Amino acid sequence: MATSTCVKCKSTKFEAVLHNPQGSSFNFIFIQCAACGGVVSATEFYNIGARLDKLAKKLNIDLDEK
Ligand SMILES: [Zn+2]
Structure with a gap:
């Protein structure tokens, strides 16, 4: 498997950082890169999959039922 590498500084360390972008x-x-802060990706603060599982459990819905 290839090693994930920052395209800006070539570091291989990444971190997850909370942001509230202007206008959002x-x-x-x-x-983002833990060395230079170059942003690789952004995702919603809430993990929608985890929240959906939690909601299904509260509603006693088996999401895997066929
Ligand atoms: Zn970097």
Whole structure:
């Protein structure tokens, strides 16, 4: 498997950092280079999959039922 590498500084260390970008009403998690801060990706603060599982459990819905 290839090693993930920052395209800006070639570091191989990354971190998740909470951000509230200007003009946004929502928080995001930026996946960024731990050395230079170059942003690789952004994702919603809330993990929608985890929240959906939690909601299904509260409603007693088996999401894997066929
Ligand atoms: Zn970097």
